[in-house]
Amino acid sequence: MGLTGLQKDSKRASDVPLREIVAHLAENRAQLREEWVRRITDAQLLTAMTKDELFAEATSVYDSYVDALETRTLESLQAYAQNLSERIIPRGVETHEVVGIVLLLRDVLARSLFTKYHDTPALLDRVLDAYEPAANSIAITVAVGFVRERERVIRQQQESIRELSTPVLQVRERLLIQPIIGVIDPHRARQLTEQLLRGIRDTRARVVVIDITGVAAMDANVANHLVLTVEAARLLGASVIVTGLSPEIAQTLVNIGVDLGKMRTVGDLQGGIEEAERLLGYKVVPVAEPQA
């Protein structure tokens, strides 16, 4: 991918402005870089980094930036942006910070060019004609690189959530527990149901406790799915007790108009197991005084 703005410009006139810009930026590297870091610190961006890290990172970005202007290609900058994103995303750096620092650098450099060509408006025009489109594509490249990396991380995390096993555990003869933790999307909901129904058939369970303490919220679709699961389990001859409903989930279930006559719910897992034992005719009694 080339810098379209630059190529257009070089066809139209000459490479002189761009070469001049690069020379200027290389010459004033130390000063401009410091100015930039100061602006970043003032704007309170990249606060997750220490001062030294920030300075080192700023130096690499600055050099890549000048390099992209000089070679008029974005490949190495793209690679650098991806590498940078990989390193800073786990540290909680936000999109606005990354875009912010690149725009700050653009600003710092533009101001410096203004100052330098202040007295020769004609040359300034050509310099800015060359600089602006190039700076824009660099900013876009870095931002896109960051967002793409972020999306990749999100996809990966969704994948791992999907792969999280959701065990169906037998706690007593004919009593199963299915603890559900984390986000439930439609795909995972389906998987949970399949595992539960298979578990009922394989262990000949009569009562199932589905514990959703670890689920903060669910949308109407997933809530509906939960209701269907309860119904399907009944068709297999098992009663379902749902425990640990958060206020948000309770709200969702009320909003979709769930028939409470069909769904048995108990506050917490302990209560659910006690209720299940009652249904199955178990009675748990202590055999001795607990040791103090």
Add this chain to the structure above:
Amino acid sequence: MEVPILKQGPYLIAIIQSALADADIVHLRDALVEKVGRHRSLGVIIDVTALDVMDSFATGTLRDMAHMVRLRGAETVIVGIQPDVAFAMVHMGLKMEGVATALDLEEGLAYLDQRTRAVRHR
């Protein structure tokens, strides 16, 4: 294909062996409802283990049959609905309201024994 109806003590047991045409299901319904009275049965078990599809007609007919049997003084329990079938059914809104279901024949018998205990020991 006609479904054989077995008499086992106070219960009638019908084991569906293969997919049924609508007419066969209606026939099964009529035969069972009639036999409940003739044998003075207390319970009916329909075993659908072999079915890998339960459509709305079959579900509706079995549900009606359960209600008719109830009116003639006996309990019905449907047994052996497979996990995939169960989920497909609830997805289509076929929920068999008011009909007892159990995992398999053994569970169905246990359910009927428990439901009819009072009557049998009179």
